[in-house]
Amino acid sequence: MNSQLLAVALTFLTTILLAIPFGKYIAxxxxxxKTLLDPIFTPIEKLIFRFSGINASxxxxxxxxxxxxxxxxxxxxxxxxxxxMNQGWLPFNPDGNPSMSPDLAFNTxxxxxxxxxxxxxxxxxxxxxxxxxxxxxxxxxxxxATGLALAAMIFKSLSPKKQEDKDAENENKIGYxxxxxxxxxxxxxxCTRILLPLSVVVAAILLFNxxxxxxxxxxxxxxxxxxxVNVSRGPxxxxxxxxxxGTNGGGYFGANSAHPLxxxxxxxxxxxxxxxxxxxxxxxxALGYFINRKKLSWMIFSVMTxxxxxxxxxxxxxxxxxxxxxxxxxxxxxxxxxxxxxxxFGTPASAYWSIATTVISTGSVNAMHDSTMPLSGMMQxxxxxxxxxxxxxxxxxxxxxxxxxxxxxxxxxxxxRTPEFMGKKVEAxxxxxxxxxxxxxxxxxxxxxxxxxxxxxxxxxxxxxNNPGFHGxxxxxxxxxxxxxxxxxxxxxxGDNTPWWNISTGIVLIMGRFIxxxxxxxxxxxxxxxxxxxxxxxxxxxxxxxxxxxxxAVIFLIxxxxxxxxxxxxxxxxxxxxYK
Amino acid sequence: xxxxxxxxVKLTVLALIILCVIYPATIWGIAQFVPxxxxxxxxxxxxxVVGYKRIGQKFTQDKYFNSRPSAVAYxxxxxxxxxxxxxxxxxxxxxxxxxxxxxxxxxxxxxxxIPAELVTASGSGLDPNLSPDGAKIQIARIAKIRNxxxxxxxxxxxxxxxxxxxxxxxxxVLEINLAVEKLRAFGPRASSFRATGFRASxxxx
Numbered sequence: 125m126n127s128q129l130l131a132v133a134l135t136f137l138t139t140i141l142l143a144i145p146f147g148k149y150i151a152x153x154x155x156x157x158k159t160l161l162d163p164i165f166t167p168i169e170k171l172i173f174r175f176s177g178i179n180a181s182x183x184x185x186x187x188x189x190x191x192x193x194x195x196x197x198x199x200x201x202x203x204x205x206x207x208x209m210n211q212g213w214l215p216f217n218p219d220g221n222p223s224m225s226p227d228l229a230f231n232t233x234x235x236x237x238x239x240x241x242x243x244x245x246x247x248x249x250x251x252x253x254x255x256x257x258x259x260x261x262x263x264x265x266x267x268x269a270t271g272l273a274l275a276a277m278i279f280k281s282l283s284p285k286k287q288e289d290k291d292a293e294n295e296n297k298i299g300y301x302x303x304x305x306x307x308x309x310x311x312x313x314x315c316t317r318i319l320l321p322l323s324v325v326v327a328a329i330l331l332f333n334x335x336x337x338x339x340x341x342x343x344x345x346x347x348x349x350x351x352x353v354n355v356s357r358g359p360x361x362x363x364x365x366x367x368x369x370g371t372n373g374g375g376y377f378g379a380n381s382a383h384p385l386x387x388x389x390x391x392x393x394x395x396x397x398x399x400x401x402x403x404x405x406x407x408x409x410a411l412g413y414f415i416n417r418k419k420l421s422w423m424i425f426s427v428m429t430x431x432x433x434x435x436x437x438x439x440x441x442x443x444x445x446x447x448x449x450x451x452x453x454x455x456x457x458x459x460x461x462x463x464x465x466x467x468x469f470g471t472p473a474s475a476y477w478s479i480a481t482t483v484i485s486t487g488s489v490n491a492m493h494d495s496t497m498p499l500s501g502m503m504q505x506x507x508x509x510x511x512x513x514x515x516x517x518x519x520x521x522x523x524x525x526x527x528x529x530x531x532x533x534x535x536x537x538x539x540x541r542t543p544e545f546m547g548k549k550v551e552a553x554x555x556x557x558x559x560x561x562x563x564x565x566x567x568x569x570x571x572x573x574x575x576x577x578x579x580x581x582x583x584x585x586x587x588x589x590n591n592p593g594f595h596g597x598x599x600x601x602x603x604x605x606x607x608x609x610x611x612x613x614x615x616x617x618x619g620d621n622t623p624w625w626n627i628s629t630g631i632v633l634i635m636g637r638f639i640x641x642x643x644x645x646x647x648x649x650x651x652x653x654x655x656x657x658x659x660x661x662x663x664x665x666x667x668x669x670x671x672x673x674x675x676x677a678v679i680f681l682i683x684x685x686x687x688x689x690x691x692x693x694x695x696x697x698x699x700x701x702x703y704k
Numbered sequence: 705x706x707x708x709x710x711x712x713v714k715l716t717v718l719a720l721i722i723l724c725v726i727y728p729a730t731i732w733g734i735a736q737f738v739p740x741x742x743x744x745x746x747x748x749x750x751x752x753v754v755g756y757k758r759i760g761q762k763f764t765q766d767k768y769f770n771s772r773p774s775a776v777a778y779x780x781x782x783x784x785x786x787x788x789x790x791x792x793x794x795x796x797x798x799x800x801x802x803x804x805x806x807x808x809x810x811x812x813x814x815x816x817x818i819p820a821e822l823v824t825a826s827g828s829g830l831d832p833n834l835s836p837d838g839a840k841i842q843i844a845r846i847a848k849i850r851n852x853x854x855x856x857x858x859x860x861x862x863x864x865x866x867x868x869x870x871x872x873x874x875x876x877v878l879e880i881n882l883a884v885e886k887l888r889a890f891g892p893r894a895s896s897f898r899a900t901g902f903r904a905s906x907x908x909x
Contacts, residue, residue, distance in 0.1 A: 129868035176714035199716060248782050258724045265723045289849045327731045334758050337735035337742040342781060347761045348881055354781040355756055357744050362731040382827030384758040390871030447790045450799055454815045455823060463824040464785040467833040470872035492785035492827045522763035595789035617787030655842035702791045
């Protein structure tokens with residue numbers, strides 16, 4: 125057990141050590157500087173832009189970014205719906221899986237479009253190989269690249285105005301909005317230079333450890349005991365790589381990364397967990413390199429890491445402790461709580477994964493969260509409820525940005541000064557947007573759970589839940605939390621392929637993605653156009669540990685006040701029934 | 705919207721070519737260099753496929769090392785965990801039943817020594833492994849049925865224990881069961897010579 129704990133600690137350290145240089149690389153890419161892969165990708169990118177009629181050096185303001193992003197996302201949504209509802213007759217369907225029902229297709233199309241990957245189907249029976257590649261893999265790349273491109277725009281908005289910005293501003297004062305880079309340029313480079321190279325590396329490691337990448341359908345054999353067994357396979361390695369690199373998390377197989385072909389051994393488990401954390405961590409450092417304020421990066425990193433450890437450590441300890449109910453039966457729990465876990469990963473690595481996957485928005489699992497202990501379940505939910513520690517590909521920075529704005533505002537009030545961030549005044553409009561975004565998250569989760577609970581209590585024929593009592597409530601709470609946080613993991617016992625869950629979580633998914641994107645974009649756009657105030661002795665310093673503490677307090681207060689009552693009804697109540 | 709739509713369509717088409725044709729084709733190309741060309745590693749017995757190395761199999765007969773309980777009965781056409789909550793009363797009754805069944809089949813075993821994995825279902829329902837403890841606790845039963853020595857079987861488990869760097873030690877259930885059948889083919893004496901006599905001495909040197 126000790127060596128497994130050491131493995132977890134080393135995994136985390138390795139991730140950080142890889143993320144720092146990778147962050148520098150990302151900053152260079154968005155800054156248009158020379159990098160190693162230029163000879164390969166520059167000509168390809170030029171060709172793509174020429175064919176698409178895009179001028180990649182044209183500067184776009186924040187509204188143009190938003191329009192370009194929404195248009196292309198709209199297009200992908202219709203493409204996705206079409207593919208899912210017609211997979212039955214489309215090619216590469218060796219297992220003969222049927223087309224999806226409209227409500228399931230709606231939920232699935234949205235869920236992959238927005239980088240959530242909530243899955244109300246099971247990969248083996250619900251998707252053809254064609255869909256796994258042209259729908260799933262495609263959206264896993266482009267949805268991650270969308271988040272990264274928008275984060276790049278935020279980076280740009282935080283960098284000081286250049287002389288040409290000031291000149292342009294003076295020329296046409298009224299209604300001028302500052303150019304903040306080009307969306308298509310950021311988007312394509314995120315795909316080709318960040319996501320693709322990493323995915324190839326991860327996919328190759330998976331292949332050599334036993335993950336399949338084939339086009340033949342199910343195989344059949346007779347087992348040693350004489351049973352006839354079918355084995356699902358398919359083009360899995362390519363998809364599983366980007367599933368983690370892009371913090372998507374949608375499994376190729378139903379059991380996600382608990383499946384022995386999706387995650388064959390302890391080494392691949394380590395690689396997959398590093399793969400899903402590397403970009404969110406690297407983005408924090410990329411910000412520091414991009415705007416040349418490394419201290420700010422370290423402040424953000426520290427706040428996030430403290431939050432992450434506060435969630436991770438109790439979870440690992442709880443899971444190692446095992447299930448007290450089984451312990452009372454006289455069974456030794458020295459291996460920890462093994463229900464829903466795989467022997468080859470063990471409890472510490474599974475517990476670590478369960479928090480990593482929920483703080484960042486991956487949502488892939490290597491153990492079943494529904495079967496974890498009540499406190500672990502609560503930590504997993506809290507990770508998604510705060511939704512600000514590391515976060516998904518690009519959007520993690522966007523979420524955290526909201527908390528920075530609120531913390532700047534509150535600190536400003538406390539010391540009696542006009543709040544400023546990066547030399548720009550933060551005023552009523554920005555704070556209103558930030559508050560709406562911050563409070564919309566608990567609103568979506570709590571209203572959704574309340575409606576579903578009402579349904580359970582008052583409509584007789586409903587049988588969604590796999591577990592009775594407090595744990596059943598947790599299943600519903602988890603589903604909406606996961607949807608609003610765009611996470612995609614689940615307490616999978618919930619019978620969620622019904623019109624109610626498909627449509628209601630579908631709506632929560634859209635709002636949970638686009639409101640936290642539009643809000644920070646608008647704030648960043650508004651701030652970018654304000655006059656720069658030179659730094660003085662009266663400026664509130666935002667890269668200090670005091671300010672870091674302030675941000676942490678804001679996150680804690682918003683989360684605790686919003687969610688504590690709901691958590692009491694679910695995991696906390698279950699805890700007291702279990703640990704008598 | 706209009707100014708963005710045409711570039712968006714064209715960019716999408718090109719992205720589809722790169723991400724959904726060139727990228728998977730590259731990975732498929734790499735797959736041609738791995739064991740069984742990326743179709744999944746198979747396990748053979750007398751030249752016939754009897755299973756996949758990574759996919760767990762149902763073993764409930766007493767003469768084999770039994771695999772863990774599974775929510776999908778090791779039907780690898782799908783995969784799932786039980787998703788039972790830790791306090792679910794029905795689930796706890798099920799666990800109690802598994803303990804009782806195990807004790808019936810392994811009467812010499814002390815209940816406190818049963819590793820948790822043998823009475824809990826895995827996350828995938830296809831767990832191919834047991835811990836070394838999970839295998840060793842079944843040795844007394846298998847030795848009796850197959851008329852093998854306990855030492856031989858202990859040795860067999862040790863030989864089949866994989867020790868990944870810092871990760872948990874595991875035993876592949878399918879592979880150890882194939883090996884157990886071979887032990888039997890040698891007969892008790894031959895196998896005892898092979899396993900304890902020959903190998904132990906070579907280890908000592």
